[in-house]
Amino acid sequence: MMTERIVQKAINGDLANRDELLELFGTPLFSRESALILSAGRMMSQEACQYSAEVHAQVGLNISPCPRNCKFCSFAARNNLFKEQWNLPVEEVLIKIKGFETDGANALYLMATAQYPFEKFLEMGREVKKTLNPETILIANIDDFSKKQALQLKDAGFFGIYHALRLGEGKDTTIAPRKRLETFRNAKAAGLVLGTCLEPVGPEHTVEELVEHTMVTREAEPAYSGAARRISIPGTELYRYGLVSEARMAHILAVVRLALGYSIPGNCTHEPNSIGAAGGANLFWAEAGPNPRDTDKETEGKRGMTVKDCRKIFLEAEWQVLEGPSKFFRK
Template identity: 60%
Template sequence: MVKHIVKKSLSGGILNSEEIAVLFKTKLFSYDWSLIQSASRQMCEKTSNGFAEVHAQVGLDIAKCSRNCRFCSFAACNKVFKESIDLSAEEVARRSVEFENDGANAIYLMTTARYPFQKFIEVAQEVRKSLKKDTILVANIDDFSEKQAYQLKDTGFSGIYHALRMGEGVDTTIPPEKRLQTFKAAKAAGLAIGTCVEPVGPEHSIDELVEKTIITREIYPVFSGAMRRIPIPDTKMAKYGVISEAKMAHIVAVVRLATGFEVPGNCTHEPNVIGIAAGANVIWAESGSNPRDIESDTKGKRGMTVQQCRELFQEAEWKFLAGPSKLFTLGKSN
């Protein structure tokens, strides 16, 4: 059964929900598990012309966020951070240029949901002026309207990172429909979309994994993939723990086969060799705030450097791209 499903995917067929579920249910370390990962790697190398990319994210602020995503260190309900912190435009630009000089293929600017949109535009304008013209800039921010999507495009953003997450509307206060509306707004403005199945925890069902995988496929992103949830200490969700990197690699591989050849990239986070070997060709370096960290600056803590990410790709026998991201120009945007 698994062999037939894998063959269908590698032949360009679109997997249905039942077939995706069969792949997710495959026993770890079995022959079929190895087959899925091998096929995922083949597909990912073909869709990306054999190159992996290191993207780099700068977190602009720390604040008690009213969206109260229970898996996030910024959530007001989790009471992790006592004070708000905003990096200056100059500091954001400095960190962005540092990532660019280190060889990052794309620069992401991330904020909490409380960060004013117009302020974000103003900071991004300073960053855009500081970067090379062909450097890819990506926004990872709160939900936004179509009008705001056009502002992002006019500011110089090539795309966004956005996700309809595991437990959306239950573990967060954000209606799933609002996330879908943001996808539509981004597409209307010509912004490419990166997304993934996240944040995955041990308690999540096969049904929800399948549902979220299909959602990522149907928005035709430049990359999908999967990210595991990192428990925030002393929070209600910490009791669920964390899934292993081996299990995460399996999920990453299944998502790769389920999204098919029209989605050029496949990510995993946080960066790890087994996930990369299994068919992830996008990982992140990080600086500034981080929703999975309890430190105000993740650099040197949970956040990796560009060089560390490249070393992981080398360990997994991937060639990494030099220059601006190709994924944000290869993906289907409509």
């Protein structure tokens, strides 16, 4: 009864509080109440995005043993998976990103590790922007940055950023949580729209942690939030915890939707899967180039999906997919 009341409250457009989110995250999978949460998550996502899911696409620019040492990342120096620095040549970046635009991705992302020089990233952004259609939305996924750098990103043609206060931030990473939140604020002050997510979810995370981080994403007023699981990379310290199932992730991302309400249009999950889309995920990513969840140098044909793959999963879950530039980022 308690769960039903909270679900109804969310459907009515009233935001759930911490205790209510604890109850929703703690609901056993495959129970009647869990089915209610999934159904409400899907209905609310449909309404929040006017029934159009989106596929965004990201090109990784480099590989480097990264000194930020996030334990879940294949680039982290401590994980010893990539020992050499390597940059994707500019011609290849342009081919990959243009290919994603041609395939109909609704927004395009450039991702770089903390080792990638900021000026070089700006240059790459300008170069990429020149080759894209003027209305195509370009997003930066990089290290933390200052107010001044936020303005430079905006001037270089970036519409927004992907950034997250990750689960275990400051403990499983060497980055202070306040630094991540400062970057949220710097982006906002410069007019860069934020996309964020509850990530990377592992089996060891408590419902209390999920609630705290969900609240952070809601309070940031992003274009989208959502939930993504941590990919277990053999040889890394966190590997021993294993992987959260797609079924559990669907429950988590449905709760995130109930927490977000209707004013945040996007609810992402990664990696793309049908049960997540059935439970209210309306944003997937295609990927090319280096990828922090992959141990291969370039992810296409391995972990990385194509725009077509992502669209197919959405169609199987009875979603329509938006044609044209992202509406999430233009909310």
